[in-house]
Amino acid sequence: MNTLVQKQTQENIIVNTDCSFDGVILIVDDNPTNLSVLSIALKGAGYKTRVAMDGVSAIEQVQEDPPALILLDVQMPGINGFETCMKLKANPVTQDIPVIFITASVDLDQKVKGLSVGAVDYITKPFQQEEVLARVKVHLELRFLTKKVQEQAIALREANQELHRLANLDGLTAVANRRRFDEYLDQEWRRSQREQNSLALILCDIDYFKNYNDYYGHQAGDVCLKRVAQAIDDCLKRPADLVTRYGGEEFAIILPNTSSEGAVHVAQLIQTTIRQLSIPHHHSLVSSFVTLSLGVSSQVPNAELDAHALVATTDKALYISKAEGRNTYHLEC
Numbered sequence: 001m002n003t004l005v006q007k008q009t010q011e012n013i014i015v016n017t018d019c020s021f022d023g024v025i026l027i028v029d030d031n032p033t034n035l036s037v038l039s040i041a042l043k044g045a046g047y048k049t050r051v052a053m054d055g056v057s058a059i060e061q062v063q064e065d066p067p068a069l070i071l072l073d074v075q076m077p078g079i080n081g082f083e084t085c086m087k088l089k090a091n092p093v094t095q096d097i098p099v100i101f102i103t104a105s106v107d108l109d110q111k112v113k114g115l116s117v118g119a120v121d122y123i124t125k126p127f128q129q130e131e132v133l134a135r136v137k138v139h140l141e142l143r144f145l146t147k148k149v150q151e152q153a154i155a156l157r158e159a160n161q162e163l164h165r166l167a168n169l170d171g172l173t174a175v176a177n178r179r180r181f182d183e184y185l186d187q188e189w190r191r192s193q194r195e196q197n198s199l200a201l202i203l204c205d206i207d208y209f210k211n212y213n214d215y216y217g218h219q220a221g222d223v224c225l226k227r228v229a230q231a232i233d234d235c236l237k238r239p240a241d242l243v244t245r246y247g248g249e250e251f252a253i254i255l256p257n258t259s260s261e262g263a264v265h266v267a268q269l270i271q272t273t274i275r276q277l278s279i280p281h282h283h284s285l286v287s288s289f290v291t292l293s294l295g296v297s298s299q300v301p302n303a304e305l306d307a308h309a310l311v312a313t314t315d316k317a318l319y320i321s322k323a324e325g326r327n328t329y330h331l332e333c
């Protein structure tokens, strides 16, 4: 992993363990005295509270404005605490809110049932304020830390995806790099072999690019490379087609499921598009503008060969188009 990202992630993990709490605790109980006693105790400890007197209105409140934690009476008229809890746990919006049951029953089966429907804990009545506050504090902290870990896991996954993307990108032209070329060509070669489809490759080279750099300077050379890369990319219409920077002024285009005719069509389109850019090149020996030489090949992969065979054939085609005077393409089968 990139050391900067790693360092930032470690710093986040260290910094974000502060369990400061600013949420609301919802107390659900059909007994007004219980509601009042619990509210006073929690407010006295610095928590904000809301109340509900039955399961249905509790569920409505929770969906409208989710609290940080719910204290839920088990014995209530209408839907009881267990059913209320099951409904909250079945809804993705409310399922992560910790629920602590408050029950008059000391029956083990009831406690086990409470935990099995998704509660994190239970408190038996008559309750002690100290116990209520201690359990509330523990579960708020647990919830806070769980959320932080989840957030950091998401941030880490995103950072990894970005690193993976950057690792496959050419820094100058923003098209895929040579590393991605090798990986993708190998992948598509094997896929085409399995499916017995044609895999096409185009290699193209900017004509007399050394003269271009010598005359216009390397900064202008970089701008030229970027414009050519972008123009080639614009010629590719299918999601599986990939342009990569193959070398200094060489680009490689991988075209899965493409015949020789299809690949020649793409090569012609690229050639025309680059000509239309009309980038002046006074030291080219074939044109007043930047042009390309292109090698084209398409093969149905043979089990006895690997992707290097396609590269070698396409390289030969590029060599021939250069030998034929550049600013042209050649198909080699």
Ligand SMILES: [Mg+2]
Residues within 6 Å of the ligand: 029, 030, 031, 073, 074, 075, 076
């Ligand atoms: Mg009750």
